[in-house]
Amino acid sequence: MLVPRVLRRSPAAVAPLAALAVASACSAGTPTRPAPTDDDRAARVVPGSPPAAPAGTAGAVAAPSAKIGTPPASGVAPAAVASPAAAAGLVDVVTVIPDVVLDLRYATADNFTHHRVYPVARCLLLADVADRLADAAATLRADGLRLVMWDCYRPASVQRALWALVPDPRYVAEPRFDAAGRPTGGSAHSRGAAVDVSLADADGAPLAMPTDHDAFGPAAHRDHPAADPAIRARLGRLDRAMTSAGFEGLATEWWHYGAAGAGARPLLDAPLAPP
Numbered sequence: 564m565l566v567p568r569v570l571r572r573s574p575a576a577v578a579p580l581a582a583l584a585v586a587s588a589c590s591a592g593t594p595t596r597p598a599p600t601d602d603d604r605a606a607r608v609v610p611g612s613p614p615a616a617p618a619g620t621a622g623a624v625a626a627p628s629a630k631i632g633t634p635p636a637s638g639v640a641p642a643a644v645a646s647p648a649a650a651a652g653l654v655d656v657v658t659v660i661p662d663v664v665l666d667l668r669y670a671t672a673d674n675f676t677h678h679r680v681y682p683v684a685r686c687l688l689l690a691d692v693a694d695r696l697a698d699a700a701a702t703l704r705a706d707g708l709r710l711v712m713w714d715c716y717r718p719a720s721v722q723r724a725l726w727a728l729v730p731d732p733r734y735v736a737e738p739r740f741d742a743a744g745r746p747t748g749g750s751a752h753s754r755g756a757a758v759d760v761s762l763a764d765a766d767g768a769p770l771a772m773p774t775d776h777d778a779f780g781p782a783a784h785r786d787h788p789a790a791d792p793a794i795r796a797r798l799g800r801l802d803r804a805m806t807s808a809g810f811e812g813l814a815t816e817w818w819h820y821g822a823a824g825a826g827a828r829p830l831l832d833a834p835l836a837p838p
């Protein structure tokens with residue numbers, strides 16, 4: 564049986580946020596701004612206005628409450644007691660897709676914030692969403708392809724930390740909390756019902772796709788005509804597998820899929836912690 568594989572990438576493979584934004588601005592067409600969604604980021608491409616606070620200077624904008632890079636809260640639940648994640652209905656995707664390839668960028672500094680924002684590299688999803696993903700993986704496996712997971716469940720407090728680092732709705736969905744500190748709005752990732760995915764071959768080697776993860780700009784748009792027909796065909800395979808399994812794509816991010824009806828799922832803040 565194939566085993567999960569964790570990819571390690573060269574930091575040089577990820578362009579700085581500011582460079583990405585400038586590249587987007589240079590190549591963008593009409594400055595449209597998609598309607599806000601309950602997702603990662605409401606819009607991505609606004610020519611001529613790169614973000615003012617790129618990563619690397621994030622300390623200047625991070626709110627005191629940001630918990631970037633801190634380990635999970637101390638205290639491990641006894642084995643007989645369900646973890647907060649399990650109690651929230653979240654399951655580890657490796658338990659339902661044994662050959663999934665984990666490349667969870669937010670568990671490293673290899674992401675657009677240049678900060679590690681997850682204390683552990685675990686891909687958690689609501690159980691029924693994980694089952695849908697397993698259906699997609701089965702479809703792709705028949706074609707000699709494996710799913711690469713770039714992001715899965717994202718605790719609401721981590722969404723708040725991301726927003727503190729990059730308070731720009733083009734890149735991060737602004738989280739909202741009520742007076743009691745309960746999350747009332749944010750990303751579908753915080754509902755355990757969205758994934759950022761790419762493809763690998765049967766050996767787990769990543770395959771060329773339209774862009775890297777979080778490469779904000781026109782090239783990441785789902786309808787952008789990729790120059791390479793093989794890449795376009797590969798994206799088509801991914802899209803058919805995901806949509807037939809009950810996921811819906813995002814126009815501005817080819818890698819993002821939310822489970823249909825994700826907006827009705829509750830926002831969660833169970834911490835990412837070791838199993």
Ligand SMILES: [Zn+2]
Nearest residue numbers: 603758759819
């Ligand atoms: Zn996403």
